[in-house]
Amino acid sequence: MTPITPQFVLRLCALGVFIVLIQVAAVSQVQIFGTNADLLPLCVGAVGLLCGSMTGAVFGFGVGLFADTALVQTMGLSSLVYVAAGYVAGRLRELRDPQAAIVPMVVGALSTAIATLGFGLMNFMLGIDAPVSFLLLRQILATIILNALIALPVYALVRRWLLPALPEDPRRRRRRAYTTGGLSPLSRA
Amino acid sequence: MYDKTVRRRRAVLALLVVSSLILLTAYFGESAGGGLHSVQRGIMSVVAPIQEGASRALKPVRDLFGWVGDTLDAKGDLEKAEKDRDAWQKRAIASEDALRQNRHLRQLLDLDTTLGLDQYQPVTSRVIGKSPTVWYQTLDIDKGTSAGVHAGMPVIATDGSGDGTGLIGRVDFVARNAAKVRLITDSKVAVSARVLKNDVFGVVAPKVGDPEDLVLKYTTRDDFVRPKDVIVTTGTTSARGDIQSPFPPGIPIGQVTRVDEEQTDAQEVHLKPFVDLRRVEFVQVLTRRVNGNRE
Numbered sequence: 387m388t389p390i391t392p393q394f395v396l397r398l399c400a401l402g403v404f405i406v407l408i409q410v411a412a413v414s415q416v417q418i419f420g421t422n423a424d425l426l427p428l429c430v431g432a433v434g435l436l437c438g439s440m441t442g443a444v445f446g447f448g449v450g451l452f453a454d455t456a457l458v459q460t461m462g463l464s465s466l467v468y469v470a471a472g473y474v475a476g477r478l479r480e481l482r483d484p485q486a487a488i489v490p491m492v493v494g495a496l497s498t499a500i501a502t503l504g505f506g507l508m509n510f511m512l513g514i515d516a517p518v519s520f521l522l523l524r525q526i527l528a529t530i531i532l533n534a535l536i537a538l539p540v541y542a543l544v545r546r547w548l549l550p551a552l553p554e555d556p557r558r559r560r561r562r563a564y565t566t567g568g569l570s571p572l573s574r575a
Numbered sequence: 576m577y578d579k580t581v582r583r584r585r586a587v588l589a590l591l592v593v594s595s596l597i598l599l600t601a602y603f604g605e606s607a608g609g610g611l612h613s614v615q616r617g618i619m620s621v622v623a624p625i626q627e628g629a630s631r632a633l634k635p636v637r638d639l640f641g642w643v644g645d646t647l648d649a650k651g652d653l654e655k656a657e658k659d660r661d662a663w664q665k666r667a668i669a670s671e672d673a674l675r676q677n678r679h680l681r682q683l684l685d686l687d688t689t690l691g692l693d694q695y696q697p698v699t700s701r702v703i704g705k706s707p708t709v710w711y712q713t714l715d716i717d718k719g720t721s722a723g724v725h726a727g728m729p730v731i732a733t734d735g736s737g738d739g740t741g742l743i744g745r746v747d748f749v750a751r752n753a754a755k756v757r758l759i760t761d762s763k764v765a766v767s768a769r770v771l772k773n774d775v776f777g778v779v780a781p782k783v784g785d786p787e788d789l790v791l792k793y794t795t796r797d798d799f800v801r802p803k804d805v806i807v808t809t810g811t812t813s814a815r816g817d818i819q820s821p822f823p824p825g826i827p828i829g830q831v832t833r834v835d836e837e838q839t840d841a842q843e844v845h846l847k848p849f850v851d852l853r854r855v856e857f858v859q860v861l862t863r864r865v866n867g868n869r870e
Binding site for chain 2 (some may be wrong): 451454459469
């Protein structure tokens with residue numbers, strides 16, 4: 387579990403506020419392939435993947451709450467959905483710890499799928515009139531694909547932002563030692 | 576230690592979910608002037624200027640992406656427009672082609688009526704191949720023995736222009752469903768002909784290599800021929816039954832363009848075929864010989 391330090395909390399808060407503002411002020415106004423990218427689930431998924439399930443869930447809750455408040459949406463809805471997205475991404479790291487380069491992309495697509503489908507389900511349960519049409523499903527699918535495409539750079543930026551506040555990854559430390567002139571484990575043996 | 580961590584994680588998750596559900600319930604339960612709505616209004620009034628500033632600051636980025644999107648859309652529109660254009664172009668070409676074919680066939684029909692060629696049982700055929708050389712010696716047509724076409728039969732055609740109708744050659748080689756027509760511009764073809772207005776007789780032979788030029792040979796110094804005189808086939812002139820012209824009489828061949836060494840024994844009458852042999856699309860093979868091709 388990631389140790390909670392003030393610097394880490396501050397960076398997470400700044401990231402949450404920044405990402406919501408960017409999403410509202412710019413990204414949601416840019417149409418690509420007939421749909422908009424959604425940075426929020428990507429960011430929540432990336433935090434979950436980097437910091438674990440609990441941090442991911444809390445960050446998701448916070449981002450959702452801020453988004454609902456700032457955008458005057460139904461409060462609690464985004465929070466609930468992003469809690470799920472952050473938690474699932476974090477659990478994936480904790481249980482599998484996947485190392486493939488494509489993992490952020492898969493997690494981005496998964497987080498977006500949880501978010502978009504979760505919104506749809508919640509709206510349906512809350513009785514909000516949103517007809518499930520082919521157009522809507524196509525839009526959801528397009529968003530998931532678009533988010534998957536931009537997941538890697540978003541993950542890289544989030545990682546870069548949080549890295550100073552994250553504990554040093556033993557795997558990263560080992561790789562660095564080996565590639566910067568340290569002895570190979572074989573030669574040491 | 577592990578159990579504690581798991582319990583803690585589950586507790587946090589449950590707390591977050593419950594908080595969300597409480598927020599949802601409370602939000603739905605309260606009126607527009609309720610506490611949560613007031614918080615939203617307050618946050619919104621704080622965030623709105625930041626949002627506006629961010630929106631202004633990020634406008635170039637939006638514009639850039641918008642430009643890229645518009646460009647992609649425009650490219651898509653362009654591709655669609657190009658496809659539409661190609662489709663319309665194909666239809667226009669097909670219409671134009673149909674019109675041209677119609678004109679050719681009408682002229683062939685007129686030729687039959689004017690020259691009384693019905694009695695020769697003309698078989699209309701489409702040109703399916705042309706000699707690839709500049710000599711324009713042969714044409715391939717899509718009718719053969721199955722349609723009653725045989726070697727030696729005369730072939731007439733129209734080129735689609737107003738007066739471009741007349742004799743173009745004779746069938747040289749026949750298969751079941753195709754035939755080869757040797758044109759009057761081939762050196763192997765000679766047609767007995769006469770000047771329409773004054774019955775000057777001769778033989779039309781090609782000026783090899785120039786499909787626009789034929790020569791009326793064997794005229795004498797006393798044969799008076801002028802440019803623009805019309806040359807037609809003579810048909811059979813011999814009284815002998817075993818010498819018959821393959822060409823019926825009175826079929827237009829061409830028009831005199833010039834006369835070299837006029838009024839001498841070396842007089843050479845040049846004529847231009849009525850039919851532009853490069854533009855022939857349909858031909859008619861005269862499949863029946865009437866009265867030994869005599870007038």
